[in-house]
Amino acid sequence: MKLDILVIAAHPDDSELACSGTIASHIDQGYKVGVLDLTKGEMGTRGTPEGRILEARNAAEVLGLSIRENLGFKDVFFKDDYDHQIQLVKYLRKYKPEIVLANAVSDRHPDHGKGGALATKSCFMSGLIKIQTDWNGEIQEPWRPRFVYHYIQNNYIKPDFVVDVTDYWDKKMNSIKAFKSQFYDPESQEPESFISSAEFLDFIEARGKEFGHSINVKYGEGFTVERMIGVSDIFDLK
Numbered sequence: 001m002k003l004d005i006l007v008i009a010a011h012p013d014d015s016e017l018a019c020s021g022t023i024a025s026h027i028d029q030g031y032k033v034g035v036l037d038l039t040k041g042e043m044g045t046r047g048t049p050e051g052r053i054l055e056a057r058n059a060a061e062v063l064g065l066s067i068r069e070n071l072g073f074k075d076v077f078f079k080d081d082y083d084h085q086i087q088l089v090k091y092l093r094k095y096k097p098e099i100v101l102a103n104a105v106s107d108r109h110p111d112h113g114k115g116g117a118l119a120t121k122s123c124f125m126s127g128l129i130k131i132q133t134d135w136n137g138e139i140q141e142p143w144r145p146r147f148v149y150h151y152i153q154n155n156y157i158k159p160d161f162v163v164d165v166t167d168y169w170d171k172k173m174n175s176i177k178a179f180k181s182q183f184y185d186p187e188s189q190e191p192e193s194f195i196s197s198a199e200f201l202d203f204i205e206a207r208g209k210e211f212g213h214s215i216n217v218k219y220g221e222g223f224t225v226e227r228m229i230g231v232s233d234i235f236d237l238k
C-alpha cells in the first residue's frame with residue numbers, strides 16, 4: 001500500500017500529542033496516512049508494552065489511519081545507527097510516503113531529537129540506489145519522500161508553519177485519551193508521571209491555542225522544516 005503521509009514517532013502517543021489534528025484533517029481530505037512507532041514505550045512510568053500496543057490500535061481507529069506498525073526498537077536505548085536506519089529505509093520503501101512527519105528536532109525526552117534525526121537520515125538514505133534492501137526476499141526500489149517536517153513536542157520551538165486543526169481538535173483529544181494508561185485518570189492506581197496530571201492535557205490545549213492564535217484560527221499544530229519550503233502562488237499562503 002502506498003501512503004501519502006507517514007508519521008514516524010519514537011513512542012506510541014507522540015504522534016497523537018503532536019500532530020493528530022493534522023493527521024485527521026488530511027485523512028478527511030482523502031489522503032492515506034500511516035504511523036510507524038519506533039518503540040513500544042516500555043520505559044514509560046505507567047502502563048505495559050502490550051497495553052500500549054492496544055491503546056495505539058484504538059487511537060489509530062479514532063483517527064482512521066491506513067496502517068500503524070511498531071518497529072520494536074528499544075525505548076530510550078535505540079540508536080541512530082546503520083541497523084536502525086536500514087530498518088526504517090525498508091518501511092519507507094514499502095510505504096513510499098510523499099511526506100514524512102518526524103519527531104521534534106530536539107526535546108525534553110532525548111528519544112525525540114534522536115528519532116527525528118534518525119527519520120531524516122533514513123529518508124535521505126532510502127533514495128540512494130546503492131543501498132539495497134529487500135522485503136520478504138523481494139528487492140525494493142529506492143524511494144525518497146519529497147518532504148520531512150518535524151512536529152513540535154514538549155519544548156517550545158518556533159514553528160516554520162502552522163496547520164489549522166480547529167475542526168479536528170475533538171478528534172485529536174479523543175485519540176490522545178485512547179492512551180488510557182498514560183494520561184489523567186482520577187481512578188488510576190498507577191504512579192504519577194510527567195504526563196499523567198490534569199494539567200498536562202491543559203498544556204496540550206494551551207499549545208494548540210497558541211499555535212492557532214498565531215495564524216488567526218482557534219487551534220493549530222506547528223512544524224519545522226530542515227529545507228526551505230516554497231510556493232508558486234503567494235495567495236496559497238494563509
Ligand SMILES: [Zn+2]
Nearest residue numbers: 010011014109
Ligand atoms: Zn515520546
